[in-house]
Amino acid sequence: MRCRCGRTAVYHRRQSGQYLCSTCFSKSIHSKFRKTIRAYNYIKKGDTIAVALSGGKDSTVLLHLLWDLQKDRPFEMAAIIIDEGISNYREKTIGAAVKNCNTLGVESHIFSFEQEFGITIDACDPNVCSHCSFCGVLRRYLLNQKARELGAGKLAVGLNLDDEVQSVLMNFLRGDLFRFGRTGPSYTESPHFVPRIKPLRTILEKEVMLYAVLARIDVDHSVCPYASEALRGDIRDFLDSMESKRPTTKYSLLKSYDRLVPYFQEQFTCPISLCSRCGEPTVGTVCKTCSMLEAIKKMKER
């Protein structure tokens, strides 16, 4: 098959029926990325952006696209790498993350769960909470805290279109309407939260992966050993199957969700206070991180 420019096609964008060569595909990704940055006014000249970098394809592609954007729109950028303590997995991804930062000349900062909380994901007891829940809560906590301490005005995360619509369905299936309103394109709860930006939220995971492969970006393709525990996996399979049969399913879901977000954000809000133990923002008296760490400590003492 041929791209409309005449070169050999490497991608069939089934949602639009286009066949794209490597060059035209790459241009289309840059264009989608920049369109999202403009649409949500994500980055202004002079901003300081912290990039949540894992070394996997999504955050690494995000780092490269942001680095490219810096040529036209000067802003400061640094990467935050979190070591959750997952053996035979995180070592490789951190290696890839650091290598990419060095190649692009981006400053990187590594923080570990062990150093910050005295625990690793491997040591976490699944009877207290699942590895994924524990990891998600602690990682978000640390990313927000470290981004703020580094003086970043925004935290860029590599969530792609698939991640976004999976979260939408997960929150809907769980009946978690508060969180449903917090998955949107941008969300600022309190001055203690560094606003998160998601420049890849309109790009399919398959396209992010293909961009990394075609641009020969050094990424780690490992799958987290605990990933199979997550409900997300079932929803991913369902959405991939739907998208294969009915292309545009994922786009339609995101579009519908984006129209509902303002309503949910208005209807389901709760006051933000500061955790009585650690001083980080929370909707209760004690934040989720402190509660989880306390539960694990009690379990160990038994």
Added chain:
Amino acid sequence: MKVQITVDGKTNWIEGQSIEHILEQCGYPIESVILLKEGSVVVEDDISDHDAVELLPVASGG
């Protein structure tokens, strides 16, 4: 059509009505994999009978 599929280092000959059908049989909807033929990325239309295809699953990370 019959295609030699390699995924995660394991190779099998799979038969089906189309490449989409073959991928489904392997547990990979077309939207969840990248196809490689002779080491290069290809579109599904460029897969022919008796081709050797490597699958690169899109899902990775956590």
